[in-house]
Amino acid sequence: MDETIFEESPDRSVSRSIGDLNLAEFLLNETPLVSMGALRPVVSSFEERTLIDQHAVTIGRDKNADIPLSADDSVSRNHARIRPDGAEFVLEDLGSSNGTYVDGIPIISCRLHGGDIIQIGRNLFLFDRLMGYSGETDNKDDDES
Amino acid sequence: MSDLKVTFWGTRGSVPTPGRSTSKYGGNTTCIEVRYGDDILVFDAGSGIREMGVAWLNEFKGNPVQATMAFTHVHWDHIQGFPFFPPAYMPQNKFTVYGEARESGVKELLSGQMSGDYFPIQISAMQAGMEFRTDVEQFKAGSISVRSIPLPHPGRSLGFRVEAGSGVFVLATDCELDSIATNPDDLESDFTAPRQWDPELLDFFRGANLVLIDCQYTDEVCKTRVGWGHNSVATIVDLCRQVHPDMVAISHHDPQSNDQAVIRIADDLAKRLHREGEFGLAFAAREGLTMKVARPKPPPALA
Numbered sequence: 001m002d003e004t005i006f007e008e009s010p011d012r013s014v015s016r017s018i019g020d021l022n023l024a025e026f027l028l029n030e031t032p033l034v035s036m037g038a039l040r041p042v043v044s045s046f047e048e049r050t051l052i053d054q055h056a057v058t059i060g061r062d063k064n065a066d067i068p069l070s071a072d073d074s075v076s077r078n079h080a081r082i083r084p085d086g087a088e089f090v091l092e093d094l095g096s097s098n099g100t101y102v103d104g105i106p107i108i109s110c111r112l113h114g115g116d117i118i119q120i121g122r123n124l125f126l127f128d129r130l131m132g133y134s135g136e137t138d139n140k141d142d143d144e145s
Numbered sequence: 146m147s148d149l150k151v152t153f154w155g156t157r158g159s160v161p162t163p164g165r166s167t168s169k170y171g172g173n174t175t176c177i178e179v180r181y182g183d184d185i186l187v188f189d190a191g192s193g194i195r196e197m198g199v200a201w202l203n204e205f206k207g208n209p210v211q212a213t214m215a216f217t218h219v220h221w222d223h224i225q226g227f228p229f230f231p232p233a234y235m236p237q238n239k240f241t242v243y244g245e246a247r248e249s250g251v252k253e254l255l256s257g258q259m260s261g262d263y264f265p266i267q268i269s270a271m272q273a274g275m276e277f278r279t280d281v282e283q284f285k286a287g288s289i290s291v292r293s294i295p296l297p298h299p300g301r302s303l304g305f306r307v308e309a310g311s312g313v314f315v316l317a318t319d320c321e322l323d324s325i326a327t328n329p330d331d332l333e334s335d336f337t338a339p340r341q342w343d344p345e346l347l348d349f350f351r352g353a354n355l356v357l358i359d360c361q362y363t364d365e366v367c368k369t370r371v372g373w374g375h376n377s378v379a380t381i382v383d384l385c386r387q388v389h390p391d392m393v394a395i396s397h398h399d400p401q402s403n404d405q406a407v408i409r410i411a412d413d414l415a416k417r418l419h420r421e422g423e424f425g426l427a428f429a430a431r432e433g434l435t436m437k438v439a440r441p442k443p444p445p446a447l448a
Contacts, residue, residue, distance in 0.1 A: 043447050074445040090433070098445055102434075105426070106441045108150060111433025113169040122448035 035087040036130040037112065044123035045071045051130075056083035059120055060094075074098050075121035082112070082127075089127075091118060147182040149289075149312030149438040151355065154178060155193020156430040158319075158361050158375070158397035159222050166403035171432025174222035175318055175397065177357065181309035184287030185212035188305060188316055190255075193432065194226035201232050209237040213286035215293075216244040217318055218302035219254045228259050228266065238273035241286075245303060246279035294349045296320035298374040306349055312438035315353040315390070318397050321374045322346075322384065336364055340383045350388040354438045357430055358384070360395035361402075363410060378410060382417045385425060391440040393418075394430040 017023060037052040050057060050067055059067040060079040069075040076096035082089050092109045093100035101119040102110045110116075114129035155173035162172040174191030187197070201210060210232055217223060232238045244251025252275075256268035278284070281303060283292045293303040297320055304317040323332060326340040350356060360381045362370060367377030375397060385393055395414060398407050411429035418427050426441055 045448065072448065088433075099442055101444045103428070104444070105428050105434070106436060106444075108435040108437055110431075110435070113431075115169070119444050119447075122445050124447060 034131070035084070035089075037082065037089045038128040038130055039067065039082070039118070040126045040128060042117070042124040042126050044069070044125065046123065052082055052084070052089060054084055056081050069121060069123055072121040072123060075123070079120055085111070088112070089129075091127075096120075146310055149307070149309045149314060150180045150435055151314055151357070151438055152178040152180075152197075152435040153193075153357075153394075153396075153430045153432055154197040155189075155191040155226070156396045156398055156432055157191075157222075157400065158359070159400050161192045161222075161225075162400040167398075169404040169431060170398055170407045170429055173432055174225065175217075176226060177316060179286075179289065179307055179314065181287070181289050181312075184289050184309070185210070186286040186289050186291065186307065187212060187214045189217055189223040189318070190214070190225070190227040190230060191222050192226040192229075195229040196432075198230040198232050205232075207235075207237070209239070210235075211239045212241075213284075213289075214240055214242045215281065215284075215291065215305060216242075216251050216303075217296075217305070217316070218298065218300060219244065219247070219251060220300065220302075220319070221258075223319075224251075224255055224258060227255050228264050233271040233273045233275070236272040236274075239275075240273055241276045241278060243278050243281045243284060245281055245301075250277065250279065252277040294346065297322065297324045299372070302374075304349065306353075307438075313353045313355075314438045315350050315356045315358075317350075317356065317358045319374060320359050320376060321372070322376055322380050324372070336368065336377075337379045337382075339386070340380065342384075342387070347388055350384065350390065353388070353390045354440055355392045355394060355436070356385075356388075356390040357394045357396050359397040360410060360414065361397045361399045363413070366399075378414050378417065381414055382421060382423075385418055385423050385427075386421050389423065390425050392426040392428075394428055396430045398429065 039050045041047055046069055057066040058081045059065055060077050061070055061075045062077045063070050078094045079096040080093050080100045082091050089112045090109055091112055099106045102116050112127045116127040118125045118127055154176040157172050157174050161174055173193035175189040176191045176193030176197055177188040178197055179186040259268045281293045289309040291305055291307050293305050296302045296304045302319040307314040328341045331338040359376045361375035362377045364377045364379045395411055407429045415427040
């Protein structure tokens with residue numbers, strides 16, 4: 001393999017390449033562009049794993065919530081939401097009666113980290129961070145970190 | 146009625162410590178934001194203040210911001226973020242800045258770290274109105290009442306007690322409380338022995354809903370770092386046993402402590418407090434967490 005790192009391009013700007021591979025082009029195409037989260041029920045009557053991407057996810061007793069916890073009367077109608085914030089995700093309590101907890105700490109809002117334990121009413125969820133690659137975001141389980 | 150709220154923007158001690166192994170508790174150095182209604186009070190300008198500044202840009206969208214800042218002390222990790230605090234460059238903003246009177250005041254030290262050899266932009270480029278004050282013993286930030294107490298740390302630091310509405314928050318980062326215990330011989334023979342402290346110090350902490358306090362070291366490490374200016378778990382256990390806070394959040398996490406190490410220190414503290422019959426909530430402060438300063442409600446029993 002050609003080990004040339006710097007190579008003068010036809011327009012006389014210098015680009016980095018390894019052999020025929022243009023590094024900038026490769027990195028821009030292959031660097032993870034899509035940050036995703038997932039909420040996995042640990043103790044809950046709601047059993048589905050919920051993926052979170054560029055849209056906020058609502059959690060509450062309201063049946064129209066993205067994560068409806070209708071069976072739990074300790075959950076407020078609009079209890080909490082998780083919203084993307086750049087490449088991060090932020091959990092916000094929406095003024096619930098019984099509070100929202102991360103790792104047992106009552107929060108108003110909290111930037112989430114993979115492995116955080118979230119309690120809402122009598123439900124416990126595990127927050128996972130997933131990294132998706134541009135154009136390959138439908139196979140996230142393989143990329144779980 | 147408003148709630149007293151606290152946001153942790155930086156909880157790391159000594160030096161910024163970015164990376165995957167510290168991402169849960171964060172790598173930014175000390176910066177703590179307190180709000181009560183429209184009143185804003187910021188403690189320290191460690192590297193965490195940069196993110197706080199960016200959050201303010203998004204929140205206030207160019208509208209004027211008026212805030213009070215107070216410095217516990219001026220060691221590097223508590224001032225290094227100041228040049229990267231965008232709201233300080235905006236003429237519509239106004240800050241009242243409190244710091245202890247020293248040989249070099251807060252203003253001189255903040256501007257010194259921005260002098261030509263260190264930084265390309267001088268403090269004169271900061272167009273926000275800034276009033277520097279040294280009357281730190283007692284002051285108001287809008288309707289937030291603040292008073293301070295000297296704490297033992299190389300070069301000295303200040304602890305702050307913040308009260309607004311029914312909330313009481315005590316900030317005591319960077320302190321080695323064992324060094325002012327009046328029974329050092331007892332500690333020499335038994336590191337977990339009850340400390341005897343000045344009643345004035347204990348009163349300063351009493352009645353707090355939330356105490357944010359330096360607990361950089363495990364007991365074992367602390368024994369090898371006497372005089373470095375930081376607390377151990379044993380010290381915090383004993384302080385809580387004497388002043389009973391509703392919540393104690395440990396901070397100034399050691400740069401050598403990855404997330405697992407911070408969890409182990411907080412877990413050790415929580416278990417030992419529970420054994421002592423102290424049922425307040427003990428945890429490690431983490432970046433990006435906003436919480437209410439109030440007696441916490443226990444969560445509902447799980448389904």
